[in-house]
Amino acid sequence: MDGYKIFFVVPITVIVTVLVFIGVPSITLLVFSPDYDVNVDARIDKQNSPIIGQVLIQNTGSQPLTNIIVDFGEGDILDIGTLDNLHKVILTPPADNKMEFVTVSTDQTVIVKKTYREVKITE
Known part of the structure; x- marks a missing residue:
């Protein structure tokens, strides 16, 4: 059972980490950028x-x-x-x-x- 955890937990952790570091800043740029600047x-x-x-x-x-x-x-x-x-x-x-x-x-x-x-x- 421990071998299956490695195959599921590690990839999910990597995906969540990538989304947090790449996705969140991109979303804030789109949401919070002024219309005219x-x-x-x-x-x-x-x-x-x-x-x-x-x-x-x-x-x-x-x-x-x-x-x-x-x-x-x-x-x-x-x-x-x-x-x-x-x-x-x-x-x-x-x-x-x-x-x-x-x-x-x-x-x-x-x-x-x-x-x-x-x-x-x-x-």
């Missing part, structure tokens, strides 16, 4: 000549974001349209822009303003 990461590399800037915009919500407007400052505005959930885009600011801050806004009243952070950008 965006992550903005503005980076600048001043060590290169010319100075290189990048802006990563990622839809971290569970619904698409529409009419996304990127304001690089100094009158440089870009309309990137719609971004589906979990998709991202990397933009380069105009070459003559001072790259001090960037503001991203959407139709869903999501507004994020970020200051550029200095990093080494590899190409």
Whole structure:
């Protein structure tokens, strides 16, 4: 009888453990993620000549974001349209822009303003 316990108890224990460590975090991401949210990461590399800037915009919500407007400052505005959930885009600011801050806004009243952070950008 003890041999049968090993064949039944061990696999069930492994399955339950895997479900707890993989399934529960996945469910909480789906259940607790906001409908509309965006992550903005503005980076600048001043060590290169010319100075290189990048802006990563990622839809971290569970619904698409529409009419996304990127304001690089100094009158440089870009309309990137719609971004589906979990998709991202990397933009380069105009070459003559001072790259001090960037503001991203959407139709869903999501507004994020970020200051550029200095990093080494590899190409």
